Amino acid sequence: MTQAPPCCEENLPPVLVITVDEMAAIAKALAHPARIRILEQFDECVPRVVGDIVADCRLAQSTVSEHLRILREANLLFARKDGPRTWYCVRRSVLHAFSRALDDLAIEPVLHQASGH
Amino acid sequence: MTQAPPCCEENLPPVLVITVDEMAAIAKALAHPARIRILEQFDECVPRVVGDIVADCRLAQSTVSEHLRILREANLLFARKDGPRTWYCVRRSVLHAFSRALDDLAIEPVLHQASGH
DNA sequence: CGACTCTATCGCTGATCGTCGATTTGTGAA
DNA sequence: TTCACAAATCGACGATCAGCGATAGAGTCG
DSSP states (O other), X not given: OOOOOSOGGGGSOOOOOXXXXXXXXXXXXXXXXXXXXXXXXXXXXXXXXXXXHHHTSSSOHHHHHHHHHHHHXXXXXXXXXXXXXXXXXXXXXXXXXXXXXXXXXXXXXXXXXXXXX | OOOOOXXXXXXXXXXXXXXXXXXXXXXXXXXXXXXHHHHHHOOTTOOEEHHHHHHTSSSOHHHHHHHHHHHHHTTXXXXXXXXXXXXXXXXXXXXXXXXXXXXXHTOOHHHHHHTTO
16 A cells, blocks of 8 residues: 555546436445445545446456546546556546535425525 | 326335445445436425326336336335326435435545544 | 556456336326 | 326337446656
């Protein structure tokens, strides 16, 4: 276990709004227990290397690498190469934007009425 | 368009916590643009019949019925039969529980530190 | 240079998904 | 009963997914 670099997300632009297609793409990336557990492994803003992530899954290295690719392409993880290793960290702003978009799908009646009809 | 009955969710118990497998199952149900759009169709707490939902999708009746089944089995929709029709409405508490669980995946560092390490 | 480590990608398999038309089931009306 | 209608289910098809071992490529250390 190597010394972790600072959080990877710090210099990325914050995510504000999401389209329906983007929501579906993010949901698809989350649609597997192994991928949820991988995200759960991340503590706060601390990046992790693939080897450690693999060690905490009961799956082949190639399978975990594939799950990481899926999470990365959905912008739920950010990858930073560091010599032979790759550090991953969670894109919390994307997760939050998705969670907010879900809440908007389920707007409270009272809020809806308050905005004018 | 028939007169809608009162909200279907009113007498269902609220959803509090979700397991990893349940999160993945909900995400899988959300992992298709057509299903997100179906949820978007619902206004506040107003139930809808299948015919109206089909009319707002560009998909065959059988395809929409299948999407509704998937949303229903993930507890994102609740169905109530009324004569030859079926009224659907959104289970907002499930959507909210899922959204909260996602936020927990992305706990802010400051909150995490405040709870003791 | 060669040997080794770390990670990503390839190729394959079986399983599941998305879509449709056709059919079935259930209900109410004539 | 007979008919019409609403919705669910069936059967089939191609497409995509999840898993693995094997391999490739990039980097490090002697």
